[in-house]
Structure formats: structure tokens, C-alpha cells
Amino acid sequence: MIKTVRIFFWVLVISAVLVQLWQEYDALQWRHPLKVALYPINADQSETSASxxxxxxxxxxxPLATFFSREAAKYQLPLRRPITFYLGPEIQAVPPPPPAVQAPLYxxxxxSLQFRWFAWRHQPAVGMPVDIKLYLLYHDPARHRHLRHSTALHKGRIGRVNLFAENSQHPVNAIIVAHELLHTLSATDKYDLNTHQPLFPQGYAEPYAQPLYPQSMAEVMAGQVPQSAxxxxMAKGLDQVVIGRPTAREIGWLR
Known part of the structure; x- marks a missing residue:
């Protein structure tokens, strides 16, 4: 009996893994638009964030949907609107904070497991099934001069995005959301983790420009517009951001 239970358990685990792998593969084939749920959260319990x-x-x-449509057209993706966003209801709980950069693997x-459990418990309906869930953690800029790095998981297609609760910050917030969303689709960071400077050439929007500096646009996975080496x-909005060829290749827009 115990042996049968064990076998059944491992069959369930392997089946779940195979289903997830297939879903991840299928999403990057871009046969249909991806649906993204955005769940706002009052991260600091402030009146400013609540308002x-x-x-x-x-x-x-x-503007996020427009950005992805504009960039997808450059790569001749056969979808007029590759990503659709749905604003979900406010969530009262806060997802677990990620460990430090140099934290041990365990x-x-x-x-990662705690975040997935959080996402499973906090996914109110937005009118249809979604492919990606992003939790938007808003903070009062009067209380927080700097925010911790946002993070996202490719496995599970979920993201934890730290943002400022201020209208003037909305264009920059949109860049951060786009960046984390692309992480859920296998895109990698294209900046130096120590200096935060864009990596050349993959982190440059115009790596073959002459002269090379100053650049006028930012690669979305770098986020910064290089002015010199x-x-x-920081890019001021999505109109100053592009999806470069290395990122397009990672997310299945280039073969």
C-alpha cells in the first residue's frame, strides 16, 4: 500500500512538471496572445498608496500593451497584440520578500516555493484564465527614497514588482513592469549587477550606432540609456525603450 502511494505521488509530481514545461514551451511559440493579471498591493499600508x-x-x-505591440511588429510576430493586461482587484496580503542577492541556494x-504558494492563494479572477501574474507593490515616495529590486520567476510565471505610488512615476513604473514581465518569459538581465551599467553590446538599444555615445534609447532588460561607457x-518612459535582438531571441521572437 505504501509503495502504491509513493508511486502515485511521484506520478503526480512528474505530471505536474511535464504540464508546466509544456505550458512554458507553448507560451514562447506565440501562437496566441498572453494574458497578464496585474494585482495592486498597498505595500507600506500608507494613505498615499491606498489613494x-x-x-x-x-x-x-x-501603454504597456502598446509597447509590446510596437516591438513585436519589428520582429514580424504574427500577433497584432501579443500581450494583454488585466487589472485585478487589490490584494491585502504582501508576497514574501526575496532573499539577499548572495543568499544560499536553499x-x-x-x-521560490513560498512565493508560488502565495500566488496560488492570491489570484482573484480577472474575467478569464491568465498566463502570468504580476503583484504590483506600491510605496509612498515620501517614505521610501529607494525601493528594493523587483523580481520575477520564470517557473510559475509570477512577479513581485516594487513601484512608487505617484502619478509622475507611472511612465517609469511601466518600464519596471515590462522588465519583470519579460523575466517571466526567460529574458535575462543585461546590465552589470555591481555597477548597474548596461552591458555592451547586449544591453544597448543601438550597439552599432556611430558615434556610440550618447545613446538615445534603452534596452528594456538594461533599463538605462548609456551616455558613456x-x-x-534611467529611461523616462516606454517611448525610450526597445526590446533588443538578444532579448527577442530569449523570449521566442527570433529563431
């Missing part, structure tokens, strides 16, 4: 979240509307995230694994500035 900002209450003011959010679905159309506030339309801590990262534990956190050592200096860069």
Missing part, C-alpha cells in the same frame, strides 16, 4: 491604488484604471496600463528555493541615465 493611488484606488485611482488606478485598466487604461493606465494600455533560501532561494524556499522563497561609465555613465547612463
Amino acid at each position: 493611488y491604488i484606488a485611482s488606478l484604471r485598466a487604461e493606465d496600463f494600455e 533560501e532561494i528555493i524556499v522563497w 561609465q555613465i547612463s541615465r
